Amino acid sequence: MSYLHRLNPLSKLLAIGPPAIFLALTTNVWTPLLFINLTIGITLMLGRIPLMRYAKVCAPMLLIVLGFILLYPLLVSDRINEGSELLFSFGFVDVYESGVLFGLATGLRLLAMLVLSLLFTLTTDTADLIRALIQQWRVNYRFGFGTLAVLRFIPILMQQFQLVKMAHQVRGYTGKGSRRIMERTQRYALPLLSSSLRHAERMAYSMDSRAFGAYRTRTYFRRSSMARQDYIFIGSFWIGSTLAVLILFHFDMLGKLSLFKTYH
Amino acid sequence: MEKDLAYSKPVQRRRAAWNTKDILITGMIGVVFAFVLLAVTFAYFPLAAILGPAYSRITDGIFMIPGLMALYLIRKPGAALVSMTIGGLVMLPFSPYGLIGIVWAALAGLECEVPFLAVLYRKYSTLFLMISGSVATILSTLLEYPLYGHAALSIGVQITMLVVSAVGGAIGGILSKLLAESMLKLGLLADYRRSSLDHTYRK
Numbered sequence: 293m294s295y296l297h298r299l300n301p302l303s304k305l306l307a308i309g310p311p312a313i314f315l316a317l318t319t320n321v322w323t324p325l326l327f328i329n330l331t332i333g334i335t336l337m338l339g340r341i342p343l344m345r346y347a348k349v350c351a352p353m354l355l356i357v358l359g360f361i362l363l364y365p366l367l368v369s370d371r372i373n374e375g376s377e378l379l380f381s382f383g384f385v386d387v388y389e390s391g392v393l394f395g396l397a398t399g400l401r402l403l404a405m406l407v408l409s410l411l412f413t414l415t416t417d418t419a420d421l422i423r424a425l426i427q428q429w430r431v432n433y434r435f436g437f438g439t440l441a442v443l444r445f446i447p448i449l450m451q452q453f454q455l456v457k458m459a460h461q462v463r464g465y466t467g468k469g470s471r472r473i474m475e476r477t478q479r480y481a482l483p484l485l486s487s488s489l490r491h492a493e494r495m496a497y498s499m500d501s502r503a504f505g506a507y508r509t510r511t512y513f514r515r516s517s518m519a520r521q522d523y524i525f526i527g528s529f530w531i532g533s534t535l536a537v538l539i540l541f542h543f544d545m546l547g548k549l550s551l552f553k554t555y556h
Numbered sequence: 557m558e559k560d561l562a563y564s565k566p567v568q569r570r571r572a573a574w575n576t577k578d579i580l581i582t583g584m585i586g587v588v589f590a591f592v593l594l595a596v597t598f599a600y601f602p603l604a605a606i607l608g609p610a611y612s613r614i615t616d617g618i619f620m621i622p623g624l625m626a627l628y629l630i631r632k633p634g635a636a637l638v639s640m641t642i643g644g645l646v647m648l649p650f651s652p653y654g655l656i657g658i659v660w661a662a663l664a665g666l667e668c669e670v671p672f673l674a675v676l677y678r679k680y681s682t683l684f685l686m687i688s689g690s691v692a693t694i695l696s697t698l699l700e701y702p703l704y705g706h707a708a709l710s711i712g713v714q715i716t717m718l719v720v721s722a723v724g725g726a727i728g729g730i731l732s733k734l735l736a737e738s739m740l741k742l743g744l745l746a747d748y749r750r751s752s753l754d755h756t757y758r759k
């Protein structure tokens with residue numbers, strides 16, 4: 293259990309919230325780049341995540357970001373391209389310098405927010421998060437424990453999927469071919485959905501019969517609370533990101549801040 | 557501790573309040589569709605590469621199905637929000653979007669609720685499900701502006717994007733209605749049978 297794993301889930305949420313909101317406002321390349329490096333460093337060092345695992349999780353994100361960087365220069369409006377250098381033109385497609393910069397900024401902004409959220413997702417158990425939400429943020433416990441009960445169903449769902457697949461195979465249905473995607477969806481989705489709903493119904497009855505939700509007060513087996521290390525983490529994370537922003541501002545690399553990016 | 561265990565009177569709930577079965581059925585819809593949506597999320601990347609960011613928004617409607625279906629079956633305010641949020645929680649460890657994904661899912665749930673709130677959760681016809689799907693997808697596209705900077709794209713692309721996502725939302729509305737009806741036809745969820753008996757108004 294690393295330092296980040298031991299922290300309260302809510303303290304991690306509180307720590308990464310304000311920087312993530314700030315990042316949504318940025319419009320240049322340097323701010324997200326700095327935050328990406330800082331966050332990856334913190335996650336790898338304090339979370340003790342193996343580099344390979346991190347890279348594996350990052351790969352699909354990088355694909356998304358690459359899509360933005362490659363596609364946006366071709367699609368931006370003429371207002372942005374006005375007065376900037378023409379990099380190259382190919383047929384009817386003209387690529388301008390500011391268009392490329394805009395694509396880069398969009399992709400990196402997204403990547404920065406995704407990397408920030410990885411700090412949370414890689415080091416937090418969903419069940420712990422729900423427990424903390426129930427006990428500390430006063431989420432209705434019927435909804436909270438209902439969610440926990442439903443989350444337990446995921447492995448069973450996988451099993452059911454294998455079962456349906458085998459049942460189809462026994463009947464000689466291979467499910468190959470891209471044209472019959474509708475039929476395939478129907479053959480798999482309906483049995484899975486119906487069996488899971490039936491399961492939910494049964495689970496609800498058994499929970500009701502054990503007087504789930506009958507009383508306003510509740511006792512807990514696993515307690516969740518904020519410790520001193522949580523406050524220290526929140527405080528230092530906020531101070532660190534403020535310092536990063538101030539340094540960027542000092543060197544005039546912060547760029548314009550805008551919510552809807554209609555500044556051009 | 558002693559005080560916690562002392563006898564207290566059971567809570568009395570109104571008939572319209574959520575009971576355990578509602579919570580679990582709504583959550584289960586979210587869980588099952590979380591995997592479908594995960595597959596769609598990954599299928600979206602090659603699709604976006606082929607069709608471009610505007611036309612690939614046709615898949616937007618699929619993301620609204622769990623919300624609309626839960627609302628159609630349960631018919632209680634907040635059903636879409638609960639099912640989409642739980643779906644987002646399930647996707648948290650798998651989705652490439654991470655925490656943004658769960659915020660997005662919760663927002664999508666709220667977007668599904670908006671049209672139903674406008675008619676005070678009284679209308680559940682096929683046409684209304686289509687309309688609410690379209691409204692939800694248009695709202696979700698508009699909410700993407702701060703993050704993705706769509707405002708910089710040319711006006712034509714922006715309009716195409718909104719229209720295509722509205723069409724996708726309508727398709728999502730029909731699909732959720734069909735799925736919910738087939739669930740009711742299977743004889744499941746006998747308590748929710750009223751959903752199919754009365755198409756327009758809730759008694």
